[in-house]
Amino acid sequence: MHCASCALMIESKLNKLPGVKSAQVNSATEKATVEYDCDSCDSEKIIKTVKGAGYGAQIADEETVDEHQSQHEQAIKKERNQFIFSLVLTIPVAILSMILRDESYQSKLIQTILAGIVQFYIGSRFYVGMYYAGKNKTANMDTLIAIGTSAAYFYSLATTFLIEGQVFYETAALLITFVVLGKWLEARVKGKASEAIKKLLGLQAKSARIIRAGKEMEVLIKEVVVGDIVVVRPGEKIPVDGEVVDGYSSVDESMVTGESIPVEKKVGDKVVGATINKTGSFKFKATKVGKDTLLAQIVKFVENAQGTKAPIQKYADTISGYFVPAVVALALITFVVWYFLVGASFVAALLAFTAVLVIACPCALGLATPTAIIVGTGKGAENGVLIKGGEALEIAGKIKTVVFDKTGTLTKGEPVVTDIIKHGTRNMEQVLEIAAAIEAKSEHPLAEAIVKKAKEEKIELLEVKDFEAVPGHGVKGNIKILDIGYWILFGNRKLMQDSKVDIRLEDQKIGEELESGGKTVMFLAVNNELAGMIAVADTVKETSAEAIIELKKMGIKTLMITGDNKRTGQAIGKQVGIDEVLAEVLPENKADEIKKLQTGGLKVAMVGDGINDAPALAQADLGIAMGSGTDVAIETGGIVLVKNDARDVVRAIKLSRQTMSKIKQNMFWALFYNSVGIPIAAFGLLRAELAGLAMALSSVSVVLNSLLLKRRKL
Amino acid sequence: MQIIGSVLILLIIGLFLAWLYWTKKQTGASAKETGGTQEFEIKVKGVYSPSVIKAKAGRPVRINFLRQEDTECSRFVVFDALNIRKELPRDQIVPVEFTPKAGEYKFTCDMGMYQGKLVVQ
Numbered sequence: 001m002h003c004a005s006c007a008l009m010i011e012s013k014l015n016k017l018p019g020v021k022s023a024q025v026n027s028a029t030e031k032a033t034v035e036y037d038c039d040s041c042d043s044e045k046i047i048k049t050v051k052g053a054g055y056g057a058q059i060a061d062e063e064t065v066d067e068h069q070s071q072h073e074q075a076i077k078k079e080r081n082q083f084i085f086s087l088v089l090t091i092p093v094a095i096l097s098m099i100l101r102d103e104s105y106q107s108k109l110i111q112t113i114l115a116g117i118v119q120f121y122i123g124s125r126f127y128v129g130m131y132y133a134g135k136n137k138t139a140n141m142d143t144l145i146a147i148g149t150s151a152a153y154f155y156s157l158a159t160t161f162l163i164e165g166q167v168f169y170e171t172a173a174l175l176i177t178f179v180v181l182g183k184w185l186e187a188r189v190k191g192k193a194s195e196a197i198k199k200l201l202g203l204q205a206k207s208a209r210i211i212r213a214g215k216e217m218e219v220l221i222k223e224v225v226v227g228d229i230v231v232v233r234p235g236e237k238i239p240v241d242g243e244v245v246d247g248y249s250s251v252d253e254s255m256v257t258g259e260s261i262p263v264e265k266k267v268g269d270k271v272v273g274a275t276i277n278k279t280g281s282f283k284f285k286a287t288k289v290g291k292d293t294l295l296a297q298i299v300k301f302v303e304n305a306q307g308t309k310a311p312i313q314k315y316a317d318t319i320s321g322y323f324v325p326a327v328v329a330l331a332l333i334t335f336v337v338w339y340f341l342v343g344a345s346f347v348a349a350l351l352a353f354t355a356v357l358v359i360a361c362p363c364a365l366g367l368a369t370p371t372a373i374i375v376g377t378g379k380g381a382e383n384g385v386l387i388k389g390g391e392a393l394e395i396a397g398k399i400k401t402v403v404f405d406k407t408g409t410l411t412k413g414e415p416v417v418t419d420i421i422k423h424g425t426r427n428m429e430q431v432l433e434i435a436a437a438i439e440a441k442s443e444h445p446l447a448e449a450i451v452k453k454a455k456e457e458k459i460e461l462l463e464v465k466d467f468e469a470v471p472g473h474g475v476k477g478n479i480k481i482l483d484i485g486y487w488i489l490f491g492n493r494k495l496m497q498d499s500k501v502d503i504r505l506e507d508q509k510i511g512e513e514l515e516s517g518g519k520t521v522m523f524l525a526v527n528n529e530l531a532g533m534i535a536v537a538d539t540v541k542e543t544s545a546e547a548i549i550e551l552k553k554m555g556i557k558t559l560m561i562t563g564d565n566k567r568t569g570q571a572i573g574k575q576v577g578i579d580e581v582l583a584e585v586l587p588e589n590k591a592d593e594i595k596k597l598q599t600g601g602l603k604v605a606m607v608g609d610g611i612n613d614a615p616a617l618a619q620a621d622l623g624i625a626m627g628s629g630t631d632v633a634i635e636t637g638g639i640v641l642v643k644n645d646a647r648d649v650v651r652a653i654k655l656s657r658q659t660m661s662k663i664k665q666n667m668f669w670a671l672f673y674n675s676v677g678i679p680i681a682a683f684g685l686l687r688a689e690l691a692g693l694a695m696a697l698s699s700v701s702v703v704l705n706s707l708l709l710k711r712r713k714l
Numbered sequence: 715m716q717i718i719g720s721v722l723i724l725l726i727i728g729l730f731l732a733w734l735y736w737t738k739k740q741t742g743a744s745a746k747e748t749g750g751t752q753e754f755e756i757k758v759k760g761v762y763s764p765s766v767i768k769a770k771a772g773r774p775v776r777i778n779f780l781r782q783e784d785t786e787c788s789r790f791v792v793f794d795a796l797n798i799r800k801e802l803p804r805d806q807i808v809p810v811e812f813t814p815k816a817g818e819y820k821f822t823c824d825m826g827m828y829q830g831k832l833v834v835q
Contacts, residue, residue, distance in 0.1 A: 071804060072789070075784045075786070075804070078784060079784075079786075125783070125785070128759070128760065128783075129759075129761075129783075130760070131760070132759045132760035132761050132763060133760050133761045135763065136762075136763050136765055137733075137736065138733075138761060138765070140760055140761055140827060140828070141787075141827055142760055183785065186786055187786040190786060190824075303799065304797050304799075306799055308794070308797050308799075313826075316826065317794075317820070317822060317829075320822075320827060320829065321826075321829050322734070325730060325733050325734075326730065329726050329727065329729070329730040332722075332726045333723050333726055333727075336719050336722045336726070337719065337723070339719070340715050340716065340718055340719025340722065341715075341716055341719040341720075343715065362825070362826070362827060363787070363825045363827060365825075365826070366822075366823075366824070366825030366826035367824065367825050370792075370824050389797060699825075
């Protein structure tokens with residue numbers, strides 16, 4: 001496309017297409033935006049139309065990251081070239097003035113020219129920046145550099161041609177060289193800091209092999225739609241999220257979850273885009289594509305996090321706003337004090353003025369928290385720990401109490417039936433048959449275990465009428481066996497007591513014994529008489545105990561919250577070594593329990609699955625939502641753990657503490673540097689070019705310090 | 715000499731205070747209305763210009779940033795209160811869209827050196 005008229009021509013062709021509501025073509029970006037009716041038009045027709053008009057067209061990428069990347073790399077290269085050019089011109093100036101100390105007219109003339117190129121060619125950007133700032137009636141960093149170097153250069157120019165005195169061309173030239181060096185280094189290290197996102201985006205597969213109309217074909221990843229059957233061969237990347245429909249394999253999900261051991265995948269299992277298929281071949285149905293995939297969501301989450309600032313940064317920003325004009329004022333006062341009040345020479349006053357101008361560096365202050373947050377959240381993402389932003393980081397670093405939800409967090413969340421105890425005339429199979437029938441209507445995780453057991457035993461489920469669930473207690477309903485109706489109660493002791501079902505002492509004892517082993521016991525009553533008991537146990541995850549030990553070592557109190565009765569709760573708590581167990585807490589009361597803990601002024605974190613515990617997660621100072629790798633409720637919680645592993649709670653807190661300590665180091669260094677550097681310069685104790693070097697390196701050092709976070713072990 | 719010096723120092727302080735007063739008093743540039751959206755164009759070159767913009771509450775705002783320089787400083791624009799951080803590739807218009815409530819929204823570069831604010835009434 002050559003010009004705006006081409007754009008207009010394409011636009012009018014597109015607008016004439018049936019089904020197109022509006023079409024806009026931008027000649028600068030070479031992009032067309034077309035709004036159309038799906039029924040009567042499609043992207044293929046649109047592309048055809050554009051091609052028919054004599055131009056090429058394709059569906060635009062949603063992410064033009066590569067383009068941005070190469071543009072950024074070019075900018076870095078440009079900075080480097082400017083630095084080298086500046087250095088080449090500055091070295092002779094420095095040799096003439098500092099080593100040879102040649103004060104002849106020829107020497108001065110050479111210096112005027114070389115330093116002049118540095119001042120007005122390399123340094124032109126500072127004048128441009130100063131001009132635009134001035135137009136907005138403010139001052140920026142460019143103002144400082146431009147005034148500082150101009151003072152040195154123009155004074156030297158005067159002493160070369162008009163008046164008696166020393167020349168300071170090297171001050172101006174070295175200053176600009178150092179500042180350009182600083183900018184180059186800064187661009188380089190800042191690129192490193194935000195590498196995590198690039199890495200995540202780089203994980204995306206470029207193409208996918210799909211089956212359409214019975215034919216296998218390779219298409220670009222953006223052309224895959226929900227419902228497509230995707231074929232994955234050994235060693236290939238899985239292109240989008242989906243569900244396995246055929247085949248069996250193991251998949252390396254480490255890039256998304258941080259878990260290094262490959263995960264087995266069989267029919268019905270979920271797979272995540274960007275993970276790598278290891279051994280077998282399989283087919284899967286695409287369920288999420290484009291912006292909806294887990295990877296895309298993680299990228300968005302991390303991007304958002306990196307845009308946040310820690311609350312600690314707020315006052316640094318306030319300082320930055322007034323910094324530059326204040327420094328200009330300070331530098332002018334320095335000059336006046338030296339020249340008019342102390343009576344120093346004009347040269348000494350001018351050099352002190354320049355040094356104050358160029359040493360002040362609010363950049364270091366401004367970079368202190370963003371770079372640490374960018375590196376910290378990026379490192380977290382690589383390890384399956386997603387942190388929502390600066391605020392979550394700051395709170396996570398201060399957590400003193402961690403409350404774990406039991407089911408699915410400390411335990412596997414897959415309860416199994418361990419004991420069936422009959423009572424009275426019914427046999428064990430009948431107890432299971434009745435319990436399974438009524439539980440089939442319930443959505444409770446324990447119910448699932450009983451129904452599963454019945455299926456294993458090949459028991460057919462009876463019909464249930466008048467079903468009612470009593471949250472936190474159990475279920476009720478009517479069933480018919482051989483045309484005789486029975487009133488069924490199935491649930492905990494409380495349900496039995498409320499309905500006045502008598503539980504004899506020996507049955508009580510059996511129940512208590514099972515509970516002391518960490519099992520959940522449910523009672524079955526038929527027509528208000530005890531008919532049996534079923535014990536269900538949820539096994540503790542191997543990693544839970546390890547996580548609790550680590551947290552204790554870090555001085556954090558651990559609690560477990562559960563709907564189970566005290567005995568069961570205590571038994572599980574003991575297995576993982578938790579400090580305290582909050583048992584018999586109804587789901588809706590979990591948030592209140594958190595509130596109670598907070599009244600002591602302690603910062604409380606709540607760890608849950610993010611789906612059932614949303615109110616408790618929101619109530620806690622920090623909500624940590626734990627996913628199961630493929631199913632992450634990514635919107636909940638200040639911290640989201642992709643993997644279902646309690647040790648990641650430890651990692652998240654460690655990472656937050658490390659990041660916060662980096663932020664504090666950076667802030668201290670930046671504040672200390674400015675508060676010490678400016679007086680030193682004002683007292684005339686620092687050569688202006690060295691002040692410039694210090695300024696350039698101060699922001700680089702802050703970024704480098706943040707980068708050190710990458711090396712810390714989690 | 716000493717008198718001149720003292721007068722100059724007072725003058726410098728006075729000018730600085732005047733600048734402070736002026737920045738506080740800035741009311742900001744108004745929006746261009748396009749189909750109910752309050753639209754702003756902000757050029758990023760040395761500073762954000764204009765650096766103070768004003769909008770009406772409860773109606774969508776679109777701020778089009780156009781960065782015309784290479785310096786690393788201004789590569790990102792951050793709206794802290796809104797968790798927005800956008801890369802501004804050189805010479806490309808990057809829109810930031812949201813519907814604000816009444817109040818002040820600061821936007822800065824990563825380092826806080828480029829500062830601007832949206833005043834919502």
